Amino acid sequence: MSNPLVKCTVDQCTHYMPGDQCVAAKISVYNDEMKSNSRMKEETLCKSFHPRKTMGDMLGAFHNANVGGTVSAAFVDGTQLTPAVECFVNPCKYWQHGNYCNAEHIHVAGLNASKTADTDCETFEAK
Numbered sequence: 509m510s511n512p513l514v515k516c517t518v519d520q521c522t523h524y525m526p527g528d529q530c531v532a533a534k535i536s537v538y539n540d541e542m543k544s545n546s547r548m549k550e551e552t553l554c555k556s557f558h559p560r561k562t563m564g565d566m567l568g569a570f571h572n573a574n575v576g577g578t579v580s581a582a583f584v585d586g587t588q589l590t591p592a593v594e595c596f597v598n599p600c601k602y603w604q605h606g607n608y609c610n611a612e613h614i615h616v617a618g619l620n621a622s623k624t625a626d627t628d629c630e631t632f633e634a635k
């Protein structure tokens with residue numbers, strides 16, 4: 509089993525923390541439609557995205573918080589929390605049986621996201 513480091517720039521999500529970190533214990537990456545086969549990164553999404561309405565909502569994010577979770581080396585410096593990643597996007601070259609991702613790191617993005625479909629796994633590459 510492998511697990512990538514997660515960098516996320518979706519600052520509208522309750523699980524987002526400054527430093528482009530995700531404090532969710534686990535995230536799920538899906539195709540935009542359950543039955544579709546993603547052919548490009550725009551067709552992937554982070555199912556664990558939850559819109560943050562106010563700054564105070566950040567405190568509410570900790571129901572799925574990575575307390576005592578995996579602490580991995582940072583992308584830049586220091587240490588970085590990273591969630592467990594399950595992925596259902598099997599057309600991606602990093603996808604592994606068991607719904608694992610064997611990329612070293614992934615980047616989840618979505619400018620001004622308000623729903624899961626607004627987010628993408630930028631690291632997706634078609635097989």
Ligand code: SF4
Pocket residue numbers: 514516517518521522523524525529530531532535554555556557558616627
């Ligand atoms: S969009 Fe996904 S990866 Fe980004 S902070 Fe939210 S749950 Fe984590």
Ligand code: SF4
Pocket residue numbers: 537552593595596597600601602603604608609610611614629630631632633
């Ligand atoms: S890089 Fe590919 S396998 Fe990994 S989470 Fe993104 S879409 Fe899934």
